[in-house]
Amino acid sequence: MNAPLVSTPRVEAFFFDADPGTRFSLYHAPDPNRPERGAILYVHPFAEELNRTRRMALLQARHFAALGYAVLQIDLFGCGDSCGDFSAARWDVWRHDLGLALDWLRQRSAGPVQLWGLRLGGLLALDFACGRPVDGIILWQPFMHGRTCINQFLRRQLAAQGDNPPDGSPRSTAAMRAHLAAHGSIEVAGYALTRELAQAIDACDAAVLEVPACPIHWFASGAPAPIRLAASAARLTRRWGERGATVRFHQVDGAPFWTPIVDAECPALLAATSAVFGAGP
Known part of the structure; x- marks a missing residue:
């Protein structure tokens, strides 16, 4: 890791040394006044959706930190403020980036580590977890088929x-x-x-991935979240359940904040996610 760009008692911005180049990252330390709950690694969405969803991701990261989680946000190779052109981005390189970030986060936190993926980041998180098992997966409006993402x-x-x-x-x-x-x-x-x-x-097709035996919380937002999506979640719940995973589908009404809407937010999604992960001791 290079020297921090910004450092406060709770937030640290820095660049990872990676091959090739560096990756911009933002670390949110858990609230020291709360019991530590573990760590969460954020996996951002595809192309311009990364920029459109930065505010929502930042707001939720702050909520997680306030609940006692350590949170790491990383811009993958060729994306955001990390090095490389988008034309050089590759799926395997992104998986490698997540491996480096996961190792770094495990060194910071002794608790359970979860992946939190948004849109295509949800599918990438599921794919990555097949080779590097984690303690849980959080999905925000995920693509279940990569082809659907490319077509859109x-x-x-x-x-x-x-x-x-x-x-x-x-x-x-x-x-x-x-x-x-x-x-x-x-x-x-x-x-x-x-x-x-x-x-x-x-x-990449979520239905055929060998997902780890861990809790998966799937949050779907929209206006309202479509019934067809709930049916798809039910089918995947059965398939993943055969492999030991437990899926909870959370349907939330709210704005599609990944679309070209200025400062779009979905307070209901923030509230629902924080309620689930703030429950218990």
Whole structure:
């Protein structure tokens, strides 16, 4: 770890030394007036959703710290304030980043360690936990299929083009995927998505992951959270339960704060999450 950029009694911003380069991180120390409950490693969402959700992630991290948890937020390689271009980002590198962060967090906290993933970060957390078992997983509005995430990402580019797209530009997600396969990358809302990263994300399906035998709290927010999502959660609960995991699905009404809404927040999600993890001794 490099020297802290900002250090207060409760919050420390710094860069991890990693290969390649460095990763920006933010550590929230647990409230010293509360019993220590363990540690939580945050796994952020994909591309621009990282920036749109920073405020909600920061607010919840502060809530967790106030409840007695140590919380580490890390910008993965090629994302946010970490080194590297998004075009160089790879799924395996992100998993490696999480491994470094998890080791660092375990050195700071002797208690149980949980992963907290938002959107694609939820799927990445589940995938990572298959190789590095943890004591629990927190999912905020997760993607269960990587292909769904990539399709939504591509559709944003189509929406941005409107009714008069530039000549020769792809006019559908299928055409965009064909361009990606043929040329190796495609520009979407300022992000250069590579074929390698898209293929790795496409291939990730939560239903077939060998999730660890641990508690999984799945929070779904929306206006309201869709019934279809609850049904999907029920199916996965049965599948993961066969492997020893226990899933609790929490349906929360609130704004989709990962969309392009200025300063969007979901107080109900903050309250529901804090209530679950603030319960007990």
